[in-house]
Amino acid sequence: MSTSYLAKHVEELKPSGIRKFFDLASKMENVISLGVGEPDFVTPWNVIEASYHAMEQGYTAYTANAGLLVLREEISDYLSNSFSLRYNPENQILVTVGASQAIDLALRAIIDQGDEVIVVEPCFVSYSPAVSLAGGVPVTVSATPENEFKVMPEQVEAAITSKTKAIVLCSPNNPTGTVLSEKELAAIAEVVKKHDLIVLSDEIYAELSYGEMATSIAAVNGMMDHTIVISGFSKSFAMTGWRLGYAAGPVEIIKAMTKIHQYTMMCAPTMAQHGAIEALRNGNESVKEMRTSYKQRRNFVVKALNEMGLACHLPGGAFYVFPSVKATGYSSEEFAQMLLEEERVAVVPGHVFGESGEGYIRCSYATSIKQLDEAMKRMNRFVQKHCK
Numbered sequence: 001m002s003t004s005y006l007a008k009h010v011e012e013l014k015p016s017g018i019r020k021f022f023d024l025a026s027k028m029e030n031v032i033s034l035g036v037g038e039p040d041f042v043t044p045w046n047v048i049e050a051s052y053h054a055m056e057q058g059y060t061a062y063t064a065n066a067g068l069l070v071l072r073e074e075i076s077d078y079l080s081n082s083f084s085l086r087y088n089p090e091n092q093i094l095v096t097v098g099a100s101q102a103i104d105l106a107l108r109a110i111i112d113q114g115d116e117v118i119v120v121e122p123c124f125v126s127y128s129p130a131v132s133l134a135g136g137v138p139v140t141v142s143a144t145p146e147n148e149f150k151v152m153p154e155q156v157e158a159a160i161t162s163k164t165k166a167i168v169l170c171s172p173n174n175p176t177g178t179v180l181s182e183k184e185l186a187a188i189a190e191v192v193k194k195h196d197l198i199v200l201s202d203e204i205y206a207e208l209s210y211g212e213m214a215t216s217i218a219a220v221n222g223m224m225d226h227t228i229v230i231s232g233f234s235k236s237f238a239m240t241g242w243r244l245g246y247a248a249g250p251v252e253i254i255k256a257m258t259k260i261h262q263y264t265m266m267c268a269p270t271m272a273q274h275g276a277i278e279a280l281r282n283g284n285e286s287v288k289e290m291r292t293s294y295k296q297r298r299n300f301v302v303k304a305l306n307e308m309g310l311a312c313h314l315p316g317g318a319f320y321v322f323p324s325v326k327a328t329g330y331s332s333e334e335f336a337q338m339l340l341e342e343e344r345v346a347v348v349p350g351h352v353f354g355e356s357g358e359g360y361i362r363c364s365y366a367t368s369i370k371q372l373d374e375a376m377k378r379m380n381r382f383v384q385k386h387c388k
């Protein structure tokens with residue numbers, strides 16, 4: 001085919017660096033994967049049952065574009081009880097196809113061609129491509145290991161130009177597990193308010209916090225009008241395959257997002273929405289059990305990594321650790337590639353999450369203690385062999 005029918009801006013998008021490692025690992029046997037960013041738990045049974053039950057009763061048609069009102073009411077109550085955020089379920093909450101769609105809609109609703117969006121790295125690999133696809137220009141700011149991968153307000157301020165429209169923040173963070181405190185969020189909020197920006201606050205890991213419950217930047221005084229809260233059911237309720245998320249924010253923005261959603265998606269899956277109602281009503285105990293288990297695994301993995309000589313801070317949330325591999329003298333990519341080939345352990349090189357991730361690897365501990373134990377033994381053998 002001599003003619004390329006592809007749009008230039010799509011051709012120019014780089015493929016995700018995570019994919020490359022999955023593809024390599026999938027061709028090998030006996031691989032322990034610490035690469036995947038999803039829970040190893042199955043969705044709680046009461047949630048599955050509620051979804052079955054809804055289907056048995058014939059709830060198989062479209063819902064309202066914004067999602068079932070009952071679900072939006074449950075989300076509104078949850079945000080109010082957990083973060084003291086008051087959103088009107090009628091016009092300030094939109095149910096989406098995963099947090100992924102909420103991010104995409106939020107960016108498309110606010111970006112004019114050429115608008116700049118500050119993306120704090122290391123971060124979830126989708127943010128910058130989503131900004132580009134919406135016609136915007138991602139401007140990356142690097143959170144550094146010296147600051148425990150927490151972005152400093154001065155860094156945000158220094159990246160602002162006359163074209164800056166928004167900033168994407170994620171706490172607890174993927175890939176570092178770092179959680180921003182109320183005070184740290186308040187300091188960033190000052191910059192946001194001063195320059196009249198919008199924050200896309202990705203809070204999908206909020207329930208997976210192992211110290212104090214993570215706080216929302218929207219709860220900082222005066223920030224409700226400057227924040228689009230993005231969250232969902234994938235991580236906290238082990239519902240990645242259900243594809244259900246949501247956005248909460250100022251009326252005008254949610255209205256604009258709903259308009260795009262209406263033309264491009266109609267609504268999020270009906271059966272998943274019924275399951276999500278049950279998750280919010282009666283899923284608390286399951287979340288607590290999963291959180292306790294993740295915390296145990298986090299402690300186990302952090303201890304093992306530090307003992308083998310890979311410096312690793314204790315992350316406050318999500319289900320990732322982000323140890324340094326600098327002591328080995330290898331780049332992140334070399335370390336990950338050799339570890340996979342020699343010991344059959346799949347991790348993700350830190351640079352795929354942004355420049356400041358170089359010298360680090362992301363290991364997901366959302367896998368059984370037995371598997372984690374074996375993975376740590378293999379990694380230890382690898383590090384002792386290569387680190388003289």
Ligand code: PLP
Binds near residue numbers: 098099170173174204
């Ligand atoms: N945001 C972050 C930080 C993530 O890590 C992920 C998934 O890995 C998502 C959003 C996407 O979540 P969902 O499955 O709800 O689309």
